[in-house]
Amino acid sequence: MKNTLLSLNEATRTVNSGSNKVTLLDNINLNVEVGEFISLMGPSGSGKSTLLNCIGMLDHFTDGGYTFLGEPVHSMKEKNRSKLYKEYIGFVFQAYHLIDELTVYENIETPLLYKSVKSSERKAMVADMLDRFNIVGKKDLFPIQLSGGQQQLVGIARALIGKPKLILADEPTGNLNSKQSEEIMELFAQLNKEGVTIIQATHSESNAAYGSRIINLLDGKIV
Amino acid sequence: MIKNNIKLAWRSIRKNRLFSMISLTGLTLGLLACISVVSVVLDDFSYDSQWSRKDDIHRLLTNVDMGNDVSNKMSASWAGLRPALMDNFPEVEAVTNIYTVDRHIKKNIEDTDVIDLKALETDSLIWDLFDFKVISGNPKQFIHGKSNLVLTKTLKDKLFPDEDVIGKIVFSIPSFGSEPTPFLITGIIENIPSNTHLRAEALIIEKGRLEALYKEQYGSFTRNYVLFKTGTDVNKFSEKLNTWYTDFVGGETKYSYEFQPISDTYLNSEFDNEIDIKGNRSTDYILLGVAILVLFIACVNFVNLSVARSLTRIKEVxxxxxxxxxxxxxxxxFLVESLMYFVIASLIALPTFYLIIPFIEQFIGHALQVSLLSSLEYLSLGFVAVFIVAVITGTYPAFLISGFKPMNSLKGLINKNEIYGQQFIQKGLVVVQFSIAIIVLVSVFIVKSQLDFINNKDLGYDEENLLAINPTSWDGKGESFHKEITNIPGVTSASLANWRPTFGSGGMLKSIDNPNNLGSKMQVWFIAGDVHLPKTLGVKLISGRLFDEKLITDAPQSKPIAFNNEEKKVNTQPSILTEFTANALQVTKMNTTIPELETNPIGIVKSFHTQSLRYDFKPVVIVGESNPDYSSMLIRVKEGTSSEVTAKINKIWKQMFPNKYLAMNWVDDLVEKQYLEEDRLQSFFSFFSMLSLLLSAIGVFGLVAQSTEQRIKEIGVRKVLGASVKSIVVLFSKDYVKLVAIAIVIALPIAWFATSKWLQDFAYRISVEWVVLLLAASIVLVIALTTVVVQSIRAAIRNPIKSLRTE
Incomplete structure (x- = not known):
């Protein structure tokens, strides 16, 4: 039985650059089912990141329809939209984007703080996550003391702690060596098996191969 | 969550050392300044509010109608009003007389040591008005026969540390009378709080004057303090009293009365030249204003640096x-972080304030009875105020930084408009900051030049090397004392006179018709002295002659002027006029009698300043009088002989007046004492001006440090492309020079206006010169420029390879 997580209907994103209107995403039609692992591929500037950001509701389509879990995102108010993405979406970045001032433990804990999760519950959840990613020993270190791969692990742990339905990963292994990349992709595959829907943007064919579906983008269009 | 925020804030404070140091130094100094000044002002406003019957105690003031709609207000009133008030008005519970006096005490009559003390000379009814706490003895019970002396605890411990003093007799050595007065010690009381205009170390309780109120409107004046029955409408009562008094004297009087609440006396006694313990409301406001400005500068630093730094934290957000x-x-x-800075600054400022209290007390000249620390109420109000300031200060940076779109901040893309607004505000704040620094600096210069001007102004007499003995009774020995004094080598001349410089315009006052303005009255002051007075004072003769020793008529022995109309006799005593007086009276010819003044001018001298330069000249007439019963003495001393001369005077005094206290001052000290308030204001301004300049400078330092840090890559690229160090320094300095220039344009007119206004209090004053304004402006410019240049040179000489590699 198939379950639609989100669907895009002629979704378009244009920006004004000077007097020119530039189309970043051009009439995208896309259905994402629960449990899919999608790899977005395409050269630089093809619109991968913009599509991820729009799906992640950090950015918005300028035209067309976007439905997430049956809710019409395109007609929602900003406030409800951010409520929606905070509830259901986790982000993983190429540059990890950990908070330098916080320890590993605190970085993972922060999303729970913003959700006002109770202290005892928080502790249990963070401990689980540290355990699962095998980074218990590093919980009091600061990001700068970790390798890139370890930082990305923390980034993923932080994205997962809120129990999202969808993970959006923008070049998650772009800054990593091949061994670390492999580990991260294995982890994604594992998470996907456990039921998390994943959309990743990547340049790498081998990374894309971990996905269940590959979508190629060129000049803002699905090809 | 809040715990987490505090932890984060703490880490952030520790991480950005430079920023934190600048912000904390500024905030701590600003808060310290505010706490100190607020405490001093609170103390000033707390005067005489500690008495349990404070709402019922009033000081009786007299308004004397001088004609021309001019009236003189005095803190004294008829002694006879005391029985009149107590006998005729049921609203009045008690009336007492209180004078603050200096007394000189010997523990035993044969002692040579004299102890000076400040006391309240009063009567038993004082116990009804003020709640002095009795520690021992039964001082409320007046013991007849002698003056009763009640010591405060500190004075008792100082004079008689381990003695039971109740019942002991000590002796007061008068400076006026001739015989020592025995004082019977009847009790010890707790110290009188220092925040009362009746600040003193002891009470001298007398039997109390019993003078009746005379219908003929004469008698003696005293300071009456009235205790009303609780709930009396004092305004209505003063009307009632005035009506009653007018009736009593038969319908016509120039005297009218008002009641001043005791808690108002300290800050509203500017009319009263005879009391020293009085405050000045406008000085308080100036102090408060300047302290708030300093705190404001510190807050501006904080805002600007937070904003500048927040740009580096956009990614985090x-x-x-x-x-x-x-x-x-x-x-x-971000608000929690701002609050943390204020909390830390307060935690440093409060104990520091506690430590510097002695210095503040030294500065204001008395103990600080009330301060921000003295009640939980004040302290919590203080914290609430700091909290509000912190929230206001922290709000702008917090709103600014939280407003960026997350996607843009992650990419380091910031909307140009947002940055523009931020820079505009930042620059605006820097301008305000420097404007304040310039205004305060100009004030320092103006106050200082005015004081220099006052101190160096030719007073019309020579105030240097001139001694003045306080008025005393000579017991017929005035002339012989005078002779002994003039015989001292080093004394060039001496004069018995009823006036001393700075103590009013003369010894007596006469109201005559104003020849320049018919129908109006003019007050003419009389100074009576012996023939040596003009020479001793060192006044300059313009025309006519001074008194002649050989002419017995120049200084008659009799009472010089007949004041009482009934005693009027044709008495054309010779007199010397000041130039100002001669002009006012339209006197051109010598030896022509002025009938109204019953005098015959023989000479005109250059006008001299009898009072503080705050006041203009007054018409003054000098008349001769020899061998007075009571008078002061002025002694002209040769330069460099002061210590021998004063020692000799003391010796002669002891021989001739063994039981009398010699109260003597140098006239230049007396002159200086008139400007104590201004002196204090000057030191205050100097200190706060340095503080505001320092804070403004470190603020700019922080901003430049931040912007060079942010633009380090740009500097590197520019250098690689061939930019010189100079061009980079110019690049960074240009903006700040512009800002200071704008600040100068804004600040100078304000500074000019404010200082001119302040100067208007002085009849003799400097004008605000452009040079002073420009000097202040250039000092501020130089300080700002130095800060910017030093910081940007540091950035500019760094190796570009290094700065480019940091990316």
Missing amino acids: GVRKVIGADRKQIITQ
């Missing part, structure tokens, strides 16, 4: 938003 923070949570985080 973007991440936080993406992982689920909403704007409110981000704002809270």
Whole structure:
């Protein structure tokens, strides 16, 4: 039985650059089912990141329809939209984007703080996550003391702690060596098996191969 | 969440050492300044509010109608009003007389040591008005026969540390009378709080004057303090009293009365030249204003640096938003951080304030009875105030930084308009900051030049090397004392006179018709002295002659002027006029009698300043009088002989007046004492001006440090492309020079206006010169420029390879 997580209907994103209107995403039609692992591929500037950001509701389509879990995102108010993405979406970045001032433990804990999760519950959840990613020993270190791969692990742990339905990963292994990349992709595959829907943007064919579906983008269009 | 925010704030404070140091130094100094000044002002406003019957105690003031709609207010009133008030008005519970006096005490009559003390000379009814706490003895019970002396605890411990003093007799050595007065010690009381205009170390309780109120409107004046029955409408009562008094004297009087609440006396006694313990409301406001400005400068530093630094934290905020923070949570985080700075600054400032209290007390000249620390109420109000300031200060940076779109902040893309607004505000604040620094600096210069001007102004007499003995009774030995004094080598001349410089315009006052303005009255002051007075004072003769020793008529022995109309006799005593007086009276010819003044001018001298330069000249007439019963003495001393001369005077005094206290001052000290308030204001301004300049400078230092840090890559690229160090320094300095220039344009007119206004209090004053304004402006410019240049040179000489590699 198939379950639609989100669907895009002629979704378009244009920006004004000077007097020119530039189309970043051009009439995208896309259905994402629960449990899919999608790899977005395409050269630089093809619109991968913009599509991820729009799906992640950090950015918005300028035209067309976007439905997430049956809710019409395109007609929602900003406030409800951010409520929606905070509830259901986790982000993983190429540059990890950990908070330098916080320890590993605190970085993972922060999303729970913003959700006002109770202290005892928080502790249990963070401990689980540290355990699962095998980074218990590093919980009091600061990001700068970790390798890139370890930082990305923390980034993923932080994205997962809120129990999202969808993970959006923008070049998650772009800054990593091949061994670390492999580990991260294995982890994604594992998470996907456990039921998390994943959309990743990547340049790498081998990374894309971990996905269940590959979508190629060129000049803002699905090809 | 809040715990987490505090932890974060603490880490952030520790991480950015330079920023934190600048912010904390500024905030601590600003808060310290405010705490100190607020405490001093609170103390000033707390005067005489500690008495349990404070609402019922009033000082009786007299208004004397001088004609021309001019009236003189005095803190004294008829002694006879005391029985009149107590006998005729049921609203009045008690009336007492209180004078603050200096007394000189010997423990035993044969002692040579004299102890000076400040006391309240009063009567038994004082116990009804003020709640002095009795520690031992039964001082409320007046013991007849002698003056009763009640010591405060500190004075008792100082004079008689381990003695039971109740019942002991000590002796007061008068400076006026001739015989020592025995004082019977009847009790010890707790110290009188220092925040009363009746500040003193002892009470001298007399039997109390019993003078009746005379219908003929004469008698003696005293200071009456009235205790009303609780609930009396004092305004209505003063009307009632005035009506009653007018009736009593038969319908016509120039005297009218008003009641001043005791808690108002300290700050509203500017009319009263005879009391020393009085405050000045406008000085308080000036102090408060300047302290608030300093705190404001510190807050501006904080805002500017926070904003500048927040640009480096945009990424962090973007991440936080993406992982689920909403704007409110981000704002809270940054507000908590701002609050932390204020909390830390307060925690440093409060104990520091506690430590510097002695210095503040030294500065204001008395103990600080009330301060921000003295009640929990004040302290919590203080904290609430700091909290409000912190929230106001922290709000702008917090709102600014939380407003960026998360995607843009992650990419380091910031909307140009947002940055523009931020820079505009930042620059505006820098301008305000420097404007304040310039205004305060100009004030320092003006106050200082005015004081220099006052101190160097030719007073019309020579105030240097001139001694003045306080008025005393000569017991017929005035002439012989005078002779002994003039025989001292080093004394060039001496004069018995009823006036001393700075003590009013003369010894007596006469109201005559104003020849320049018919129908109006003019007050003419009389100084009576012996023939040596003009020479001793060192006044300059313009025309006519001074008194002649050989002419017995120049200084008759009799009472010089007949004041009482009934005693009027044709008495054309010779007199010397000041130039100002001669002009006012339209006197051109010598030896022509002025009938109204019953005098015959023989000479005109250059006008001299009898009072503080705050006041203009007054018409003054000098008349001769030899061998007075009571008078002061002025002694002209040769330069460099002062110590021998004063020693000799003391010796002669002891021989001739063994039981009398010699109260003597140098006239230049007396002159200086008139400007104590201005002196204090000057030191205050100098200190706060340095503080505001320092804070403004470190603020700019922080801003430049921040912007060179942010633009380090740009500097590197520019250098690689061939930019010189100079061009980079110019690049960074240009903006700040512009800002200081704008600040100068804004500040100078304000400074000019404010200082001119202040100067208007002085009849003799400097004008605000452009040079002073420009000097202040250039000092500020130089300080700002130095700060910017030093900081930008540091950035510019760094190796570009290094700065480019840091990316």
